Amino acid sequence: xxxxxxxxxxxxxxxxxxxxxxxxxxxxxxxxxxxxxxxxxxxxxxxxxxxxxxxxxxxxxxxxxxxxxxxxxxxxxxxxxxxxxxxxxxxxxxxxxxxxxxxxxxxxxxxxxxxxxxxxxxxxxxxxxxxxxxxxxxxxxxxxxxxxxxxxxxxxxxxxxxxxxxxxxxxxxxxxxxxxxxxxxxxxxxxxxxxxxxxxxxxxxxxxxxxxxxxxxxxxxxxxxxxxxxxxxxxxxxxxxxxxxxxxxxxxxxxxxxxxxxxxxxxxxxxxxxxxxxxxxxxxxxxxxxxxxxxxxxxxxxxxxxxxxxxxxxxxxxxxxxxxxxxxxxxxxxxxxxxxxxxxxxxxxxxxxxxxxxxxxxxxxxxxxxxxxxxxxxxxxxxxxxxxxxxxxxxxxxxxxxxxxxxxxxxxxxxxxxxxxxxxxxxxxxxxxxxxxxxxxxxxxxxxxxxxxxxxxxxxxxxxxxxxxxxxxxxxxxxxxxxxxxxxxxxxxxxxxxxxxxxxxxxxxxxxxxxxxxxxxxxxxxxxxxxxxxxxxxxxxxxxxxxxxxxxxxxxxxxxxxxxxxxxxxxxxxxxxxxxxxxxxxxxxxxxxxxxxxxxxxxxxxxxxxxxxxxxxxxxxxxxxxxxxxxxxxxxxxxxxxxxxxxxxxxxxxxxxxxxxxxxxxxxxxxxxxxxxxxxx
Numbered sequence: 001x002x003x004x005x006x007x008x009x010x011x012x013x014x015x016x017x018x019x020x021x022x023x024x025x026x027x028x029x030x031x032x033x034x035x036x037x038x039x040x041x042x043x044x045x046x047x048x049x050x051x052x053x054x055x056x057x058x059x060x061x062x063x064x065x066x067x068x069x070x071x072x073x074x075x076x077x078x079x080x081x082x083x084x085x086x087x088x089x090x091x092x093x094x095x096x097x098x099x100x101x102x103x104x105x106x107x108x109x110x111x112x113x114x115x116x117x118x119x120x121x122x123x124x125x126x127x128x129x130x131x132x133x134x135x136x137x138x139x140x141x142x143x144x145x146x147x148x149x150x151x152x153x154x155x156x157x158x159x160x161x162x163x164x165x166x167x168x169x170x171x172x173x174x175x176x177x178x179x180x181x182x183x184x185x186x187x188x189x190x191x192x193x194x195x196x197x198x199x200x201x202x203x204x205x206x207x208x209x210x211x212x213x214x215x216x217x218x219x220x221x222x223x224x225x226x227x228x229x230x231x232x233x234x235x236x237x238x239x240x241x242x243x244x245x246x247x248x249x250x251x252x253x254x255x256x257x258x259x260x261x262x263x264x265x266x267x268x269x270x271x272x273x274x275x276x277x278x279x280x281x282x283x284x285x286x287x288x289x290x291x292x293x294x295x296x297x298x299x300x301x302x303x304x305x306x307x308x309x310x311x312x313x314x315x316x317x318x319x320x321x322x323x324x325x326x327x328x329x330x331x332x333x334x335x336x337x338x339x340x341x342x343x344x345x346x347x348x349x350x351x352x353x354x355x356x357x358x359x360x361x362x363x364x365x366x367x368x369x370x371x372x373x374x375x376x377x378x379x380x381x382x383x384x385x386x387x388x389x390x391x392x393x394x395x396x397x398x399x400x401x402x403x404x405x406x407x408x409x410x411x412x413x414x415x416x417x418x419x420x421x422x423x424x425x426x427x428x429x430x431x432x433x434x435x436x437x438x439x440x441x442x443x444x445x446x447x448x449x450x451x452x453x454x455x456x457x458x459x460x461x462x463x464x465x466x467x468x469x470x471x472x473x474x475x476x477x478x479x480x481x482x483x484x485x486x487x488x489x490x491x492x493x494x495x496x497x498x499x500x501x502x503x504x505x506x507x508x509x510x511x512x513x514x515x516x517x518x519x520x521x522x523x524x525x526x527x528x529x530x531x532x533x534x535x536x537x538x539x540x541x542x543x544x545x546x547x548x549x550x551x552x553x554x555x556x557x558x559x560x561x562x563x564x565x566x567x568x569x570x571x572x573x574x575x576x577x578x579x580x581x582x583x584x585x586x587x588x589x590x591x592x593x594x595x596x597x598x599x600x601x602x603x604x605x606x607x608x609x610x611x612x613x614x615x616x617x618x619x620x621x622x623x624x625x626x627x628x629x630x631x632x633x634x635x636x637x638x639x640x641x642x643x644x645x646x647x648x649x650x651x652x653x654x655x656x657x658x659x660x661x662x663x664x665x666x667x668x669x670x671x672x673x674x675x676x677x678x679x680x681x
Contacts, residue, residue: 046075087155090137106153167256257412290344436531494509524639539627540552551617552617554615565637596653
């Protein structure tokens with residue numbers, strides 16, 4: 001599960017010391033499986049922060065698990081490089097203490113043994129407490145005294161990782177940073193007899209690989225800065241990487257972890273959880289309602305705390321333990337939810353996922369549990385699959401789609417399930433809708449009454465709900481006034497927040513007044529409506545040294561802005577017009593704007609949706625030639641007191657902000673033609 005790729009960083013820690021035991025940081029010789037690289041001479045006129053005479057990063061697999069060696073010798077060339085004298089080692093005590101082989105300073109032909117007069121200070125590194133994480137990791141820090149520009153700092157140390165959950169199935173990734181300092185870098189992977197893993201490497205690593213009977217090494221002298229292909233899908237960003245894994249395939253990973261959750265989800269006769277399940281069953285007859293009630297119980301009555309102590313990084317706490325202590329992480333909450341659903345007769349399974357949005361191309365990776373960072377439940381109810389995440393706020397109900405749009409998932413099954421791909425499709429509802437009702441009926445020179453409503457779905461909506469729902473109405477009003485009054489907003493008179501569970505959206509409404517910035521030209525007026533314009537897309541081109549045939553990536557998005565202006569009561573509809581609307585698709589992205597005038601108001605709707613997450617290179621080159629014709633005008637409306645304004649041929653039937661329920665699933669934020677085009681892709 002570990003990812004082995006060391007970056008040399010100085011850490012500024014502000015934690016108090018823990019009780020240090022003598023064996024927490026050991027002294028010892030360099031392991032016999034490590035052969036440090038030859039030192040490379042420092043070139044004349046070397047510049048920059050430092051020069052790396054050697055840096056060795058080696059992972060070694062044996063019957064005790066995985067060991068990681070880090071050794072380096074660096075010439076310090078700049079005062080800012082002195083910070084690397086703040087040496088930090090982090091480790092999990094359950095895997096054994098780190099071993100320091102040397103810390104030397106080389107100066108003017110002499111070698112200074114730093115450890116003769118300095119020692120490590122042990123800190124308990126619970127620096128994730130604010131994020132509700134308990135991992136038990138310790139940190140040892142040592143500040144090298146009297147370090148000077150021109151010195152060479154030499155360090156060698158080994159740490160171990162051994163998670164009993166993996167049962168000798170090791171996996172990980174070695175990588176070279178994309179922008180290293182000049183000098184010599186070596187990555188290595190070695191193993192004892194009988195411990196050889198599967199190895200896969202990117203082409204740039206395969207070109208320099210040196211393979212032995214029990215090892216593979218990669219040596220770089222002055223490696224160039226690595227620039228990933230511009231705007232390519234995430235799977236093409238994997239460069240200078242080496243994967244290794246003991247798992248035969250993804251089915252083996254699924255099969256390995258499934259029994260852990262089956263065991264953790266078992267509840268004994270007489271358990272309080274059985275009584276809770278009976279209570280839910282008595283209160284709800286419909287299976288979906290029962291699942292929703294069980295999910296809400298796990299979300300609301302069990303607070304989230306990540307528990308990675310001992311073997312808890314991968315092993316779930318039992319359902320009964322999680323319920324007894326009323327806290328747990330995604331593993332414990334998933335086990336608890338599986339237990340409740342089983343008692344309710346609902347078929348369900350645990351599914352591991354990646355919450356960081358970088359799971360594109362997981363089918364091209366070696367099986368590695370560390371690629372996934374979250375687990376949740378998928379249940380089958382009335383012939384449909386529902387996603388249930390016990391770590392989300394209690395307003396998040398069972399849903400046909402997960403909150404995060406995962407590309408690759410791994411269901412855990414006793415027989416072993418393969419990696420499963422989730423097909424991507426354009427969003428059918430906007431992620432965010434901004435509604436502006438500007439009531440200017442009092443006149444051009446009077447403040448307008450404004451109602452602004454924001455409808456946020458997905459993670460953004462849940463985050464807004466979690467952040468704001470716990471504050472009082474008075475605090476919300478006061479905070480909003482403090483934040484927005486003084487620019488466009490002149491007053492904020494009312495603020496409302498609620499979460500619409502049916503729509504899966506957080507709805508925030510602000511009511512107040514604006515000093516509307518009408519532009520004047522004699523008696524004529526004009527106004528650029530908020531949210532009405534588009535910036536032209538950038539050209540999709542890459543530097544000449546990059547692969548020109550790779551596809552281009554669009555981050556999925558669907559946004560919508562709706563503005564209604566009730567024009568001054570002294571004016572007539574015939575005196576109003578607007579900038580023309582448009583409906584254009586370029587680079588797989590649809591841009592839509594439409595206007596309408598009726599019932600004493602002028603209405604505008606502007607929608608933007610990504611219809612294709614990947615654009616092939618030929619299509620991108622073709623669309624590059626269309627950018628010059630892109631309409632990047634703002635959403636202007638115009639008043640002409642002399643009349644004679646011709647109706648625009650692009651008029652659409654646009655609803656006002658107060659005409660329809662904008663939390664509904666079928667809001668008209670795109671044209672029918674755009675929806676049909678996307679459906680036929």
